[in-house]
Amino acid sequence: MSDREASMDVIQRELTSFARRARQKAAQLHPELSLVAHSMLDHMDKNGSCHAADLAGHFMLDKSTVSRQITMLEAEGMIVRETDPDDHRRQIVKPSEKGLDLLKGANRQRRASFEERFTDWDDTDVAQLAAYLRSYNAADVD
Structure with a gap:
């Protein structure tokens, strides 16, 4: 197995572990707001x-x-839900005040969890991880 293939195996395992941990952590941090609900509310916000x-x-x-x-x-x-002002046949969705409050609370808790996890990382390493994740996820953007 080449070094690249071995690295790809590690990446696959680590991203799978990350996704599982993120889902579990989300449920622990803010049980009222699932990871899916958080993602959708965050996108709308x-x-x-x-x-x-x-x-x-x-x-x-x-x-x-x-x-x-x-x-x-x-x-x-x-x-x-509201009627789309540009096309009255369609509806738009947006966070309610309750949704925004839950989202803000969840974001505070998640930020604190990340801060704790990265306590021993220097700013350069945190910035590099952010850049790698942004680059990785940019491949899915249309």
């Missing part, structure tokens, strides 16, 4: 209101999956 199709495209999910998530978020009072 950063980008303003959006259509369900926008969420499906951004997260590379089936529209029916997003529809179920939106219905759940709405039932829990985390989002509101």
Whole structure:
């Protein structure tokens, strides 16, 4: 096995471990806000209101999956639906005040968790990891 192949195996294992740990940590830090709900609320907060199709495209999910998530978020009072002012046949979704409050609380807790985890890392290493993750994730952006 070449060094590159061995590195690819390590990357695959470590990213899988990271994803599992992130999901578990999210449930521990803020049980009211799942990782999926957090991701969707965060996207809506950063980008303003959006259509369900926008969420499906951004997260590379089936529209029916997003529809179920939106219905759940709405039932829990985390989002509101409104008529799209540009096309009255469509609806837009955006975080409610409750959703924004939960999102802000979860973000504070997650930031504190990351700060704790990176206590022994110097600023250069943290910046390098951020750059690598940004570069890795940029490959999925249209």
